[in-house]
Amino acid sequence: MSAGINRYKADLRELQFVLFEQFNFSDIAGKGPYEGWDQETAKTILQETYRFAREVLGPLNGSADREGCKVVDGSVITPKGFKEAWKQLFEAGLKQIAVPKEHGGQGAPFSLYALIEELTSGANTAFNMYPGLAWGAAEVISQCGTEHQKKLYADRMFNGVWGGTMCLSEPHAGSDVGSAVTKAVKLPDGRFKISGTKIYISGGDHDLADNIVHLVLARIEGAPAGTKGLSLFIVPKKRANADGTLGEHNDVQVTSIEHKLGINGSATCVLNFGENGECFGELVGAVEHQGMPQMFRMMNGARIAVGIQGLAVASSAYLNALEYAKDRKQGANFKFWKDPAKPRVPIIEHPDVRRMLLELKSHTEGIRALVVKLAAHRDLSLIYQGKDDEKATYHQSQVDLLTPIVKSYASDESFRLCAIALQVYGGAGFLKDWPVEQYLRDSKIFSIYEGTNHIQAMDLVGRKLGQNGGANFQTFMSDIATFVEKNKSHPIFGKEVSVLGDASEAVVSTAMGFMGWSQSDKVTLVPLSANRFLEMMAKATVGFVLLDAGVKAEEALAKLSPTHPDRAFYEGKRYSALYYGRNVLPQVKQLAELVTFEDTSPMEITDAAFASF
Numbered sequence: 001m002s003a004g005i006n007r008y009k010a011d012l013r014e015l016q017f018v019l020f021e022q023f024n025f026s027d028i029a030g031k032g033p034y035e036g037w038d039q040e041t042a043k044t045i046l047q048e049t050y051r052f053a054r055e056v057l058g059p060l061n062g063s064a065d066r067e068g069c070k071v072v073d074g075s076v077i078t079p080k081g082f083k084e085a086w087k088q089l090f091e092a093g094l095k096q097i098a099v100p101k102e103h104g105g106q107g108a109p110f111s112l113y114a115l116i117e118e119l120t121s122g123a124n125t126a127f128n129m130y131p132g133l134a135w136g137a138a139e140v141i142s143q144c145g146t147e148h149q150k151k152l153y154a155d156r157m158f159n160g161v162w163g164g165t166m167c168l169s170e171p172h173a174g175s176d177v178g179s180a181v182t183k184a185v186k187l188p189d190g191r192f193k194i195s196g197t198k199i200y201i202s203g204g205d206h207d208l209a210d211n212i213v214h215l216v217l218a219r220i221e222g223a224p225a226g227t228k229g230l231s232l233f234i235v236p237k238k239r240a241n242a243d244g245t246l247g248e249h250n251d252v253q254v255t256s257i258e259h260k261l262g263i264n265g266s267a268t269c270v271l272n273f274g275e276n277g278e279c280f281g282e283l284v285g286a287v288e289h290q291g292m293p294q295m296f297r298m299m300n301g302a303r304i305a306v307g308i309q310g311l312a313v314a315s316s317a318y319l320n321a322l323e324y325a326k327d328r329k330q331g332a333n334f335k336f337w338k339d340p341a342k343p344r345v346p347i348i349e350h351p352d353v354r355r356m357l358l359e360l361k362s363h364t365e366g367i368r369a370l371v372v373k374l375a376a377h378r379d380l381s382l383i384y385q386g387k388d389d390e391k392a393t394y395h396q397s398q399v400d401l402l403t404p405i406v407k408s409y410a411s412d413e414s415f416r417l418c419a420i421a422l423q424v425y426g427g428a429g430f431l432k433d434w435p436v437e438q439y440l441r442d443s444k445i446f447s448i449y450e451g452t453n454h455i456q457a458m459d460l461v462g463r464k465l466g467q468n469g470g471a472n473f474q475t476f477m478s479d480i481a482t483f484v485e486k487n488k489s490h491p492i493f494g495k496e497v498s499v500l501g502d503a504s505e506a507v508v509s510t511a512m513g514f515m516g517w518s519q520s521d522k523v524t525l526v527p528l529s530a531n532r533f534l535e536m537m538a539k540a541t542v543g544f545v546l547l548d549a550g551v552k553a554e555e556a557l558a559k560l561s562p563t564h565p566d567r568a569f570y571e572g573k574r575y576s577a578l579y580y581g582r583n584v585l586p587q588v589k590q591l592a593e594l595v596t597f598e599d600t601s602p603m604e605i606t607d608a609a610f611a612s613f
Contacts, residue, residue: 006058007435008123009319010050013569015115016043018369021556022549023376028109032383042112049094049116053123056085061124064265065438069206069257076205076254076267082127086208090160094120095131099158103142103150111375114308118368121305122312125442126265130163132305133203136298137164137215141234144285144294152244153213153234162236163209166298167198167216167271174200175455177292178227182218182273184281194218194235194281195274197255200449204269205237205254211246212237215298216273216281217291230291233281235273251279262441300403302450304374307406310414310446311367317421317439318360324434325353325424347424356420362576362584363417366542367410369549374402397472401464402541404456409538411446412453418443457530460537461514473511480504480544492574493550496581500547503540503588510536510592524603529595536591543585550577 019025020039029037064079071077089095098113099105121128138157142150156162173179182196194216198204205212214235223229239247255270273279284294325348332342333349347353381395418440422429429436447453465473484501488494510533517525553573560567 004059005062006054006123007320008053008058008061008316009323010053010119010122010315011319012046012050013566014365014368015046015118017553017569017573018365018372018549019046019111019115022369022545022552023111023372025109025111028111028376028379028383032385032387033107034109034379034383036107037109037112042108045094045097045108045112046115046119048092049119052089052092052094053119056088057120057123057127060085060127060265062432062435062438064124064126065262065442066264068259068264069267071205071254071257074254076207076257076269078130078206078208078267079126079265082130082206082265083208085124085127086130086160089120089131095135096159099135100142103138103155103158105158109375109379111372111379114304114371114375117305117308118312118315118371121309122316124265125309125313126263128309129263129266130203130206130208131160133166133302134158134160134162134164134209134213136301136305137166137213139301140166140215140232140294140298141213141284143297144232144290145234146285148242149234149282149284152240152242153236156211156244157213161210163203163206163212165201165203165212165214166295166302167201167204167214167235168295169198169200171197171199175452177217177230178225180217180219180230182216184218184220184231184233186220187280191280191282192218192220192233193274193277194233194279195277196272198271198273200258201269201271202266202449204257204267204271206267210238211240214252214271214273215284215295217295218281220288223289227292229289231288232284232291232294234284235279235281239280251276261444262438263445299450303403303407303456304371306446306450307367307410308371310410310412310443311364311371313439313443313446314360314410314414314417314421315364315368317418317436318357318364320435321360321421321424321429322348322357324428325357328425328428330426353424356424358575358579359583360417360420360424361572362546362580363413363542365549365573365576366546366580367413369545370402370542371406371410373545374399374406377402394475397468398476400467401460401472401476404460404464405534405538405541407450408447408453408456408534409542411443412535414443414446415440453534454527454531457534458527460534461511461526461530462518465511465514477504477508480540483544483548487547487551490551492554493547493577493581496543496578496585497547499581499585500540500543503536503543503585506589506592507533507537507540510595513595522598524600525598528600528602532591532595536588536595539584539588539591543580543588546577546580549573553577 060081067079096105097108101107134157138154142154157164184192216233216235217230219229237252239250253272253275255272258268328347329344330347333345336342377395377398381392384392422436487497553570557570
């Protein structure tokens with residue numbers, strides 16, 4: 001793929017449907033913290049973001065993948081064009097749209113911001129990592145820091161003057177964060193001397209901003225072992241004076257950058273803090289040993305962001321495969337496949353290609369609806385905060401419940417869907433002349449970072465199912481049951497809605513089984529089956545939002561004239577729902593049956609029996 005060619009594609013009509021028609025942006029815009037927002041403004045911003053994604057970010061995606069990052073004189077140099085794109089992104093105000101107004105942003109609803117992130121991340125995932133991480137780190141400081149820290153650090157990070165990272169993993173402790181040994185020694189002036197090594201730090205160094213603010217988990221001398229003894233520190237690459245001017249280098253050294261399968265334009269760094277004993281940091285806020293609760297604010301946001309990355313890449317892979325299928329001629333129509341005299345046809349006429357395309361379409365649309373559903377719950381929780389505590393609690397509980405599902409299902413499916421998109425191309429898809437092989441490589445990391453998907457599954461079954469005495473889960477399943485009862489006789493989707501009802505019952509009964517296992521000598525079955533349960537719940541949830549979209553699309557379709565240009569779009573929503581309802585939702589009951597086998601063979605096999613070498 002040549003440098004300077006944009007391959008990114010999005011369907012703005014689809015984004016507008018999910019935001020405006022399915023999840024009623026009008027119920028959010030203009031209310032609470034979102035006063036001043038309306039549908040037309042949101043529509044204009046989506047259009048402008050898509051233009052920026054195609055004209056600025058998309059053309060850099062392939063070239064950055066080939067060029068990668070490099071370390072020169074101890075500093076990371078990002079691919080050509082990234083520095084200019086960073087400047088243009090912030091000058092256009094696209095990254096500040098959802099930043100709180102007190103930090104110089106526009107305070108947009110998160111449901112709109114999620115789609116903006118889809119557009120920018122889909123166009124260039126590696127680039128979008130840098131401002132995304134800065135945004136997340138700034139959000140932690142804005143929520144947990146002192147007023148001075150908010151003004152000095154968060155303001156500049158939100159507005160692209162400084163970058164930001166989160167530093168958790170260490171060489172001996174990846175997901176086992178409680179084993180971290182990075183040390184913080186308190187000084188008489190209230191600062192801390194930081195020493196230790198952090199690995200897999202996305203955006204750990206770059207040349208895009210004047211400074212980089214690292215949020216570092218470390219243990220203060222004498223603090224308890226485990227996660228309870230960790231604190232979170234602001235550790236800038238360059239020391240910052242009170243007025244924001246920059247001082248000396250803060251003894252944060254880039255030891256190396258990783259050479260990876262994908263997202264090669266994003267520098268994944270090994271960082272040494274205090275190699276020369278001159279690294280200084282300050283506690284986030286004023287209370288020690290709050291590192292994990294503070295960091296989880298960023299982690300939860302990052303997990304949602306990873307789900308959006310998965311959606312973004314899979315969606316562009318689908319739309320590129322669709323375009324290729326309409327253009328590429330191969331073979332005769334299947335009805336005449338034995339007749340060599342018949343003309344060659346575009347491969348979109350072949351049944352299996354059409355099946356693959358509908359698999360791609362239904363899943364990407366379903367995951368997008370899932371993402372926006374979560375985002376709308378988050379918006380509504382803020383709207384009702386301090387006004388209706390019961391509604392605010394309900395909406396926040398749904399955000400908590402859906403977060404591991406969004407992260408895991410979107411990221412697992414992204415890799416699978418990119419593989420299907422590549423299959424549509426046939427041999428051409430394996431070549432770097434086309435963009436899907438890069439999408440496939442880029443997408444693999446999504447199921448690994450920000451907590452592997454097994455961690456998400458354990459979070460779901462170990463924490464989220466039992467939150468609020470199980471009420472959060474029960475309320476969500478009740479929402480599905482209400483939809484099923486209302487639509488089980490729908491003239492188009494009635495059968496598929498009934499399948500959804502069966503699937504939701506299977507999810508509930510399996511959840512009850514997990515509760516029994518966790519309180520018995522069968523507790524091993526919990527981690528062995530957690531991923532399968534998350535898959536069950538995710539498929540039921542996506543089936544729910546796709547059928548909901550289908551019902552709404554049919555209502556809109558009934559009001560249109562036979563020649564209206566939107567007819568084809570709404571008919572497409574019908575077939576996404578039907579395909580998923582017929583081909584994916586039935587799998588939920590099958591998965592539930594597999595869980596009942598209570599298979600413990602992975603624990604029974606000896607280490608020696610895995611292989612003889």
